[in-house]
Amino acid sequence: MEWKRKHLLGLEKLSLDELNAILTTADGFRSVSTRSVKKVPALRGKVMVNLFFEPSTRTRISFELAGARLSADVINFTGSSSSAKKGECLTDTAKNIEAMGVDILTVRHSSAGAPLQIAKKVNASVVNAGDGAHEHPTQGLLDIYTIRESLQKREKSIEGLKVAIVGDIGHSRVARSNIFGLRTLGAEVYVVGPPTLVPQSLESLGVKVCHDLDEIVPEVDVFNMLRIQLERQDNKMFPSLREYSKLFGLNKQRLSRAKEDAIVLHPGPINRGVEITPGVADGPRSVILDQVSNGLAVRMAVLYLVSGVTEECDGELE
Amino acid sequence: MASSSEAKNKILIRGGHVVDAASGLDGVMDILIEGSQIAQIGPDLEAGDAEVVNAEGLTVTPGLIDMHVHLREPGKAEEETIASGALAAVCGGITSVAAFPNTDPVIDNAGGAEFVVLQAKRAHGANVFPVGAVTQGLQGEQLAEMAGLAEAGAVAFSDADRAIESAEIFRRGLLYARMLKKVVITHCEDRHLRGGGVMNNGSVSVQLGLSGIPNAAEDIMVARDITLAQITGAQLHISQMSTQGSVEGLRRAKARDLPVSGDVTPHHFTLNHEEVKSFDSCFKMIPPLRAEEDVREIKKGLADGTIEVIASGHAPHASEEKDVEFDSAPFGVIGMETLFSVSYSELVLKEGLTFSTLLSKLTTNPAKLLGLYPKRGALKVGSKADISVFDLDTQFQIDSKKLRSKSSNCPFHGKTVQGKAIDVFVGGRPVVRGGEPSV
Numbered sequence: 121m122e123w124k125r126k127h128l129l130g131l132e133k134l135s136l137d138e139l140n141a142i143l144t145t146a147d148g149f150r151s152v153s154t155r156s157v158k159k160v161p162a163l164r165g166k167v168m169v170n171l172f173f174e175p176s177t178r179t180r181i182s183f184e185l186a187g188a189r190l191s192a193d194v195i196n197f198t199g200s201s202s203s204a205k206k207g208e209c210l211t212d213t214a215k216n217i218e219a220m221g222v223d224i225l226t227v228r229h230s231s232a233g234a235p236l237q238i239a240k241k242v243n244a245s246v247v248n249a250g251d252g253a254h255e256h257p258t259q260g261l262l263d264i265y266t267i268r269e270s271l272q273k274r275e276k277s278i279e280g281l282k283v284a285i286v287g288d289i290g291h292s293r294v295a296r297s298n299i300f301g302l303r304t305l306g307a308e309v310y311v312v313g314p315p316t317l318v319p320q321s322l323e324s325l326g327v328k329v330c331h332d333l334d335e336i337v338p339e340v341d342v343f344n345m346l347r348i349q350l351e352r353q354d355n356k357m358f359p360s361l362r363e364y365s366k367l368f369g370l371n372k373q374r375l376s377r378a379k380e381d382a383i384v385l386h387p388g389p390i391n392r393g394v395e396i397t398p399g400v401a402d403g404p405r406s407v408i409l410d411q412v413s414n415g416l417a418v419r420m421a422v423l424y425l426v427s428g429v430t431e432e433c434d435g436e437l438e
Numbered sequence: 439m440a441s442s443s444e445a446k447n448k449i450l451i452r453g454g455h456v457v458d459a460a461s462g463l464d465g466v467m468d469i470l471i472e473g474s475q476i477a478q479i480g481p482d483l484e485a486g487d488a489e490v491v492n493a494e495g496l497t498v499t500p501g502l503i504d505m506h507v508h509l510r511e512p513g514k515a516e517e518e519t520i521a522s523g524a525l526a527a528v529c530g531g532i533t534s535v536a537a538f539p540n541t542d543p544v545i546d547n548a549g550g551a552e553f554v555v556l557q558a559k560r561a562h563g564a565n566v567f568p569v570g571a572v573t574q575g576l577q578g579e580q581l582a583e584m585a586g587l588a589e590a591g592a593v594a595f596s597d598a599d600r601a602i603e604s605a606e607i608f609r610r611g612l613l614y615a616r617m618l619k620k621v622v623i624t625h626c627e628d629r630h631l632r633g634g635g636v637m638n639n640g641s642v643s644v645q646l647g648l649s650g651i652p653n654a655a656e657d658i659m660v661a662r663d664i665t666l667a668q669i670t671g672a673q674l675h676i677s678q679m680s681t682q683g684s685v686e687g688l689r690r691a692k693a694r695d696l697p698v699s700g701d702v703t704p705h706h707f708t709l710n711h712e713e714v715k716s717f718d719s720c721f722k723m724i725p726p727l728r729a730e731e732d733v734r735e736i737k738k739g740l741a742d743g744t745i746e747v748i749a750s751g752h753a754p755h756a757s758e759e760k761d762v763e764f765d766s767a768p769f770g771v772i773g774m775e776t777l778f779s780v781s782y783s784e785l786v787l788k789e790g791l792t793f794s795t796l797l798s799k800l801t802t803n804p805a806k807l808l809g810l811y812p813k814r815g816a817l818k819v820g821s822k823a824d825i826s827v828f829d830l831d832t833q834f835q836i837d838s839k840k841l842r843s844k845s846s847n848c849p850f851h852g853k854t855v856q857g858k859a860i861d862v863f864v865g866g867r868p869v870v871r872g873g874e875p876s877v
Binding site for chain 1: 639640641644645646647648649715716717758761762763764765766
């Protein structure tokens with residue numbers, strides 16, 4: 121298919137064909153990282169800015185490296201997420217940076233919708249690198265890519281697969297992007313956690329809400345264990361980390377009741393001993409480090425695809 | 439033109455379709471204004487030396503009364519002043535507004551209320567009546583000097599967008615308001631349930647990952663405040679109703695003859711939370727745009743009389759404040775200039791509400807609640823000549839940049855509506871002529 125999107129703002133609106141196009145393109149870039157010369161000239165002469173209004177290490181480094189491997193010039197900008205505090209409004213910052221001749225902006229922001237607001241005001245392509253609790257599309261894509269990779273070895277497909285996303289789903293952009301992408305690809309998605317973090321209203325996204333991890337462990341093909349943000353504990357969203365871990369943490373004993381070929385993902389950084397035990401994180405079912413390597417290939421694919429489109433397609437910014 | 443009419447002091451509004459919910463007028467007739475009052479109403483009146491305003495093909499109504507607006511003066515004159523607000527009001531056919539006290543400083547004493555009254559006199563636009571604070575500084579702790587406020591011109595009391603958290607303090611405020619024979623206007627919201635919410639809690643907030651405000655935040659407070667109205671006997675007015683539950687609560691309370699009433703804004707019966715998908719902060723207000731089932735119940739409440747007032751909730755904000763991340767933007771949208779056209783287009787043209795019923799919610803009913811009736815809110819001989827003349831037939835598109843408010847945070851930009859104010863008179867003074875302000 122012909123790629124038509126100028127921006128990647130989320131996975132919600134991507135069609136099955138578009139998702140597959142990104143995954144297939146990523147296949148092509150996967151091998152670049154294993155060569156002795158880890159570079160292709162796809163984005164030579166293009167400028168990419170990582171516009172990060174919220175602290176991030178791995179996503180920023182991954183985007184930076186992805187840009188470098190495509191031969192783009194990559195600049196990093198980190199700023200305070202509160203435009204009011206900085207005295208300059210969000211779109212002014214973006215337009216100023218764009219005025220220096222930028223082709224792609226990757227945007228990370230603590231407020232949902234900020235990348236869309238920027239995309240409405242600038243000419244560059246905008247790639248959402250995580251906005252509030254809304255979407256983190258490249259994380260969703262790399263999770264899906266990793267799941268797909270492990271399935272390919274076993275000649276299975278994502279359609280009909282049972283995926284459990286465990287943790288603070290209500291406040292998670294990773295969960296949302298995973299849900300949107302996996303649903304389009306035909307997976308069955310369970311969201312698991314206490315009702316204070318996993319509200320019943322999530323069912324409107326086409327997922328099954330579950331508050332008992334043990335109940336579904338034997339049926340699940342993929343466990344995606346989200347990081348418990350410690351500030352949620354400060355907000356008294358659940359009684360204690362210890363109890364959370366007991367109810368919703370993935371340990372060896374719990375995993376032993378799962379299917380033999382079930383795999384374990386985690387978007388990182390891991391709170392070892394809270395949502396996942398070291399034995400599981402480092403164990404044979406874990407594909408956590410594959411996720412990180414795949415992140416690079418997926419981000420190269422996204423940057424490559426959006427950089428080839430200069431006009432927004434119909435409805436892209438609605 | 440203004441000076442000559444002042445010299446004559448007589449204006450004849452000729453040949454318009456006169457409609458007044460209070461007096462039951464509904465037909466083509468003339469209205470003669472003498473000085474600041476209505477002198478005669480009837481068919482084919484003698485013009486004599488009066489200036490004649492031709493209203494043929496137009497609809498003549500009592501000037502509208504908007505009982506919920508924020509004019510930002512004192513404190514934020516760059517967003518709205520009493521003068522700019524009074525002008526914006528008349529451009530929407532509104533001749534009287536109740537200005538809320540959440541300014542800086544708060545209108546919580548007689549001096550503050552007098553300032554509003556004086557600025558309104560200097561403004562020469564709509565009548566501006568101050569709403570006094572219930573508690574000092576809107577802190578919800580110590581009652582403001584409510585008698586002093588009333589004496590200085592306050593027509594109602596409210597702690598604006600802050601619900602008084604202590605039921606006991608609010609009970610005392612209601613008792614005082616009853617003594618002063620004034621209505622208390624409340625914003626019903628439980629602060630803890632609202633939390634850090636920025637939009638309606640529901641399927642859209644789940645999809646967008648924005649923090650939600652549940653219906654229960656409003657429903658619970660409506661239930662509490664109705665109980666307090668019952669035990670105090672004070673007149674309680676629930677402003678900006680947005681949920682199915684609060685409409686049902688008000689309906690039950692009215693069935694028991696409790697002294698309660700309610701209003702709703704045009705945006706809450708025209709738009710729903712789907713709008714937020716654009717992340718445009720012109721759709722961020724408190725209470726938030728709710729789900730379609732709430733919108734339906736509000737329309738039902740308007741039709742069956744449960745909700746007797748429509749008010750704009752006019753809340754101007756500077757573009758630099760609004761044009762930021764959705765999370766960071768302040769709550770509130772403007773609405774005086776679109777109050778009539780949006781209400782008429784949505785409720786009368788689309789939903790089939792009678793024009794007279796719509797009019798009562800914009801004139802007679804708020805006038806009665808604020809103690810302005812029958813001097814205002816009616817077309818009667820001897821009433822103040824606060825009169826609006828509307829063109830109900832011509833379609834036009836709302837352009838937020840062409841509004842007279844100092845702010846342009848309008849959620850109806852681009853919407854095609856009908857019902858434009860052509861001529862408006864405040865106390866017999868022409869303030870809008872031919873669709874343009876004349877002051």
